[in-house]
Amino acid sequence: MSEATSDTALTRPAAGNATRGGFKGFLRATEIDTRMLGMIGALLVIWVGFHILSGGTFLTPRNLWNLSVQTASVGVMATGMVLVIVTRNIDLSVGSILGVTGMIMAVAQTQYLTPMLGYDSGLVWIATLIVGLICGLLIGGLQGFIIAYLGVPAFIVTLGGLLVWRGGAWWVASGRTIPLTDDNFKLLGGGSDGSIGATWSWIFAAAAIVFIVLAAVAARRRRKRFNFTIKPIWAEILTLGLSLIAVVAATMIVNAYMLPAPLARRYAEAHNLTVPPGGLEISFGYAIPVLLFIGVGIVMAFIARRTRFGRYVFAIGGNPEAAELAGINTKRVTMMVFMLMGMLAAIAAAISTARLSSATNAQGTLDELYTIAAAVIGGTSLAGGAGTIFGAMLGALVMQSLQSGMVLLGMDTPLQNIVVGAVLVVAVWLDTIYRRRSA
Amino acid sequence: MSTTMEQITDHGPAHHHDTIDRSGPALVQMEDISIAFGGIHAVDGASIDLYPGEVVALLGHNGAGKSTLIKILSGAYKRDSGEIYVRGDKATIANPRDAKAYGIETIYQTLALADNVDAAANLFLGREIMTAWGTLDDAAMEAEARKVMGRLNPNFRRFKEPVKALSGGQRQSVAIARAILFNAKILIMDEPTAALGPQETAQVADLIKELKKEDIGIFLISHDIHDVFDLSDRVVVMKNGQVVGSARTEDVTKDEVLGMIILGKCPPGATPGPGAMKE
Ligand SMILES: Nc1ncnc2c1ncn2[C@@H]1O[C@H](COP(=O)(O)OP(=O)(O)OP(=O)(O)O)[C@@H](O)[C@H]1O
Ligand SMILES: [Mg+2]
Numbered sequence A: 001m002s003e004a005t006s007d008t009a010l011t012r013p014a015a016g017n018a019t020r021g022g023f024k025g026f027l028r029a030t031e032i033d034t035r036m037l038g039m040i041g042a043l044l045v046i047w048v049g050f051h052i053l054s055g056g057t058f059l060t061p062r063n064l065w066n067l068s069v070q071t072a073s074v075g076v077m078a079t080g081m082v083l084v085i086v087t088r089n090i091d092l093s094v095g096s097i098l099g100v101t102g103m104i105m106a107v108a109q110t111q112y113l114t115p116m117l118g119y120d121s122g123l124v125w126i127a128t129l130i131v132g133l134i135c136g137l138l139i140g141g142l143q144g145f146i147i148a149y150l151g152v153p154a155f156i157v158t159l160g161g162l163l164v165w166r167g168g169a170w171w172v173a174s175g176r177t178i179p180l181t182d183d184n185f186k187l188l189g190g191g192s193d194g195s196i197g198a199t200w201s202w203i204f205a206a207a208a209i210v211f212i213v214l215a216a217v218a219a220r221r222r223r224k225r226f227n228f229t230i231k232p233i234w235a236e237i238l239t240l241g242l243s244l245i246a247v248v249a250a251t252m253i254v255n256a257y258m259l260p261a262p263l264a265r266r267y268a269e270a271h272n273l274t275v276p277p278g279g280l281e282i283s284f285g286y287a288i289p290v291l292l293f294i295g296v297g298i299v300m301a302f303i304a305r306r307t308r309f310g311r312y313v314f315a316i317g318g319n320p321e322a323a324e325l326a327g328i329n330t331k332r333v334t335m336m337v338f339m340l341m342g343m344l345a346a347i348a349a350a351i352s353t354a355r356l357s358s359a360t361n362a363q364g365t366l367d368e369l370y371t372i373a374a375a376v377i378g379g380t381s382l383a384g385g386a387g388t389i390f391g392a393m394l395g396a397l398v399m400q401s402l403q404s405g406m407v408l409l410g411m412d413t414p415l416q417n418i419v420v421g422a423v424l425v426v427a428v429w430l431d432t433i434y435r436r437r438s439a
Numbered sequence B: 001m002s003t004t005m006e007q008i009t010d011h012g013p014a015h016h017h018d019t020i021d022r023s024g025p026a027l028v029q030m031e032d033i034s035i036a037f038g039g040i041h042a043v044d045g046a047s048i049d050l051y052p053g054e055v056v057a058l059l060g061h062n063g064a065g066k067s068t069l070i071k072i073l074s075g076a077y078k079r080d081s082g083e084i085y086v087r088g089d090k091a092t093i094a095n096p097r098d099a100k101a102y103g104i105e106t107i108y109q110t111l112a113l114a115d116n117v118d119a120a121a122n123l124f125l126g127r128e129i130m131t132a133w134g135t136l137d138d139a140a141m142e143a144e145a146r147k148v149m150g151r152l153n154p155n156f157r158r159f160k161e162p163v164k165a166l167s168g169g170q171r172q173s174v175a176i177a178r179a180i181l182f183n184a185k186i187l188i189m190d191e192p193t194a195a196l197g198p199q200e201t202a203q204v205a206d207l208i209k210e211l212k213k214e215d216i217g218i219f220l221i222s223h224d225i226h227d228v229f230d231l232s233d234r235v236v237v238m239k240n241g242q243v244v245g246s247a248r249t250e251d252v253t254k255d256e257v258l259g260m261i262i263l264g265k266c267p268p269g270a271t272p273g274p275g276a277m278k279e
Helices: A022-028 A034-053 A061-086 A094-117 A124-148 A155-175 A183-189 A195-226 A233-255 A259-270 A288-306 A309-318 A320-326 A330-356 A367-377 A389-408 A413-438 B066-073 B096-101 B120-121 B138-152 B168-180 B198-213 B225-231 B254-261
Strands: B028-037 B041-049 B055-059 B081-086 B104-107 B186-190 B217-221 B236-239 B241-247
Touching: A022 A233, A022 B066, A034 A330, A061 A094, A061 A233, A061 A288, A061 A309, A061 A330, A061 A367, A061 A413, A094 A124, A094 A155, A094 A367, A124 A155, A124 A183, A124 A330, A124 B241, A183 A288, A183 A330, A195 A233, A195 B138, A288 A309, A288 A330, A288 A389, A309 A320, A309 A330, A309 B217, A320 A330, A367 A389, A367 A413, A367 B225, A389 A413, B041 B055, B041 B066, B041 B217, B055 B066, B055 B225, B055 B254, B066 B104, B066 B217, B066 B225, B096 B104, B120 B138, B120 B168, B168 B186, B168 B198, B186 B236, B198 B217, B198 B225, B225 B254, B236 B254, B241 B254
Parallel strands: B041 B241, B055 B217, B055 B236, B104 B186, B186 B217
Antiparallel strands: B028 B041, B028 B081, B236 B241
């Protein structure tokens, strides 16, 4: 009944036949998804291609660090878009929700929270974020209610929302640009202060490594306890080794990006450091929005794979009628998916307003396109029922690499739009072929 | 189906005697149920009941309204009129969750499986086993799934595949397993063996006999009249949304039941319903 394929997080084929030889047997044993492999391949091609075309400026710590920060906002929304699309819905309004929640947060902060809690109060940033999250939740909830309980198709509701919330963003501040007042909140956008530096980056990397290893061991134990087939040990070590190398490489790259001299001097003064004769070498390390993005990704992956709610989201996508007959309150689950999407749009709004240090009326324009493209390129099936959070995060990185690369090459905005639009169509076309093959 | 007029001309003896205790309140009583889709009266004033440990076979031509009637009991459809009583008390069944709360489990004709998740996820859909931390315990669910599937379909191995990748019979086994996994009191089986091979069909027949012993009441919808005569205590025949009549299986012959299905003619051994052919 659905054309969705088996590459969901829930249903990846098991190790099973370790005896099978060749590349297929290798993939089976390691449980590596072929389409994930394809996506990483595409990413490498894009990166190397731009690196060559730009005369060696793409694969630099500075550019990759910027790329990571730029990916965060759309990436956060893409993780929610996966669940929206998995339930056979779509959300065209995320860019506008980002716009209006960003504007509301900026106005709330400058006009109410900062005056109320005082300048430099450590509470302003969190209060601002909570205001944004609540607004996103309410907006998503309203749209979700209309979709789930009143039965208006998501396409129409969120197409209307695209206009309504963009208009709302204008209405909140009569179209003015609102500069943020709270410096703590601005850290959410990254920048020289909004990064955690070399030491903490290594601590973060170490924690990530421990987490990955423990997760792998726990999964193996669980399967052993019930006498299920387990991955051959060489495959386990290989996949584990690759992820650990990725973590270490990423950390080395963000740490290789140094503060420019004037900023380093300012930093030294602020922290009472003496500047050595050769100049100060201070690493950026991971940017806070990137950590936020990774955190959101982990939480969303957990929701999708390990919670009841996530299971219901996929079941609804696979067969809405069956889900209802199984006793799932499909309407409530659908509404909750849109609420979650609204909250993620608010987090994305916090990241992008903090990054610009102000809220503008046009913020998030066209982000719906990038978000949907990220999810779809990352393997989310528009027919519903299939998709992974991690895939969408990689998809966001692919889309952002494309855009950043074109900016680096000095391409005009209209031409960039043409390329992005075309890439989206081609990606979905390739996906259709892939699914037909593997079905 | 496989049953033809030639095959069923024998007036086989009744295989078993009616030992059902009908003195207490009925497990289920559906009274004067009606539902219409647009202008079509899919079910029109149908009444039907079921006692503990009893198998009631629901028969009728295609489109007679059998599935629609039982879908009202399982909470899939909302009736236009009529009442449902469970163990003598009026029951409010507005959705599938309500029905399950009364211990009503259903194997749908369409199977109603989520195609993109595996067998264990389907078996426990809506009633997942959780770990102490409140997360899905997939390993425990798979272990349970292996147990129950072993009872129904010992050759079944494909626990990791999404059920879309399974054969029709394997899918049907999953749907049956799901219905018996949660201590049903009332079991609705809408053509449960339509896609099964002979061995699996025999296993379902054994299963029905076992469930009877546990005092579970079963509505069995089937077009296979041999199966019906082997397994059921009573037959109820529907035609054009109405009940033609009902009878204890031992009081009627296969020919007579066929006459009820095709012509709506109620034999002497049966209690006529509103849909019986007028003389
Ligand atoms: N959801 C629906 N919408 C409209 N009409 C329906 C719907 N469900 C059933 N019907 C109609 O109601 C009538 C009874 O259908 P039902 O599925 O109950 O028949 P059935 O006795 O189960 O037949 P079969 O032996 O083919 O399974 C048919 O005329 C059918 O077209
Ligand atoms: Mg039917």
